[in-house]
Amino acid sequence: xxxxxxxxxxxxxxxxxxxxxxxxxxxxxxxxxxxxxxxxxxxxxxxxxxxxxxxxxxxxxxxxxxxxxxxxxxxxxxxxxxxxxxxxxxxxxxxxxxxxxxxxxxxxxxxxxxxxxxxxxxxxxxxxxxxxxxxxxxxxxxxxxxxxxxxxxxxxxxxxxxxxxxxxxxxxxxxxxxxxxxxxxxxxxxxxxxxxxxxxxxxxxxxxxxxxxxxxxxxxxxxxxxxxxxxxxxxxxxxxxxxxxxxxxxxxxxx
Ligand code: PGA
Numbered sequence: 553x554x555x556x557x558x559x560x561x562x563x564x565x566x567x568x569x570x571x572x573x574x575x576x577x578x579x580x581x582x583x584x585x586x587x588x589x590x591x592x593x594x595x596x597x598x599x600x601x602x603x604x605x606x607x608x609x610x611x612x613x614x615x616x617x618x619x620x621x622x623x624x625x626x627x628x629x630x631x632x633x634x635x636x637x638x639x640x641x642x643x644x645x646x647x648x649x650x651x652x653x654x655x656x657x658x659x660x661x662x663x664x665x666x667x668x669x670x671x672x673x674x675x676x677x678x679x680x681x682x683x684x685x686x687x688x689x690x691x692x693x694x695x696x697x698x699x700x701x702x703x704x705x706x707x708x709x710x711x712x713x714x715x716x717x718x719x720x721x722x723x724x725x726x727x728x729x730x731x732x733x734x735x736x737x738x739x740x741x742x743x744x745x746x747x748x749x750x751x752x753x754x755x756x757x758x759x760x761x762x763x764x765x766x767x768x769x770x771x772x773x774x775x776x777x778x779x780x781x782x783x784x785x786x787x788x789x790x791x792x793x794x795x796x797x798x799x800x801x802x803x804x805x806x807x
Contacts, residue, residue: 560793577796624667662705727768743783
């Protein structure tokens with residue numbers, strides 16, 4: 553059965569004390585979340601806290617830690633990088649790959665993203681692979697073509713077996729951190745398109761099982777409506793994941 557996933561992406565936010573407050577808050581609210589094997593919460597903190605998050609969540613099934621990035625290299629003299637192997641050794645289960653901020657500010661290329669996906673999967677981390685178009689691309693009505701290319705250039709190069717252990721997040725760049733959310737209809741349309749592409753490239757069963765998350769200004773007020781869409785299996789939440797009450801509301805909005 554396809555998993556519902558609410559993922560928080562703290563980005564480069566939260567001091568240690570703030571991180572502790574968020575983690576304790578989520579644990580305090582845990583029993584209200586209604587988590588199960590099929591509805592999980594993923595928290596992608598900055599690297600210095602991932603071990604802390606993973607340890608704190610260890611007693612809470614289906615509340616799991618994630619990394620926001622991993623190196624495309626296996627190991628060695630790459631100062632400042634963090635490998636998938638290191639991340640996996642900290643009991644972290646997921647890693648965000650190809651976030652638009654990594655593509656834009658750190659110039660990550662499709663080739664690098666594929667290497668990162670391979671690294672993640674070699675170490676049993678589940679990639680949350682992000683795609684999404686700019687406003688200009690959407691205005692030019694090229695958004696489907698653009699997202700298809702992002703899929704084909706990286707995540708679609710894994711094999712039939714490995715694609716089963718991937719999550720895709722659709723995050724239109726114009727909706728990230730802007731307060732402008734894609735309408736449920738816009739999001740649903742793209743999610744259905746992505747699922748169709750997975751089906752065409754791999755097979756219908758894999759497409760049916762794949763979790764496809766929406767990201768971009770998801771908040772406590774708009775989550776419930778987005779989650780009514782047939783092909784939206786959860787959210788990748790930035791700003792609102794730093795506020796325990798708002799993030800908890802979003803988690804509970806996923807039925
Ligand atoms: P946002 O970020 O919720 O703050 O728009 C989403 C994301 O970039 O993952």
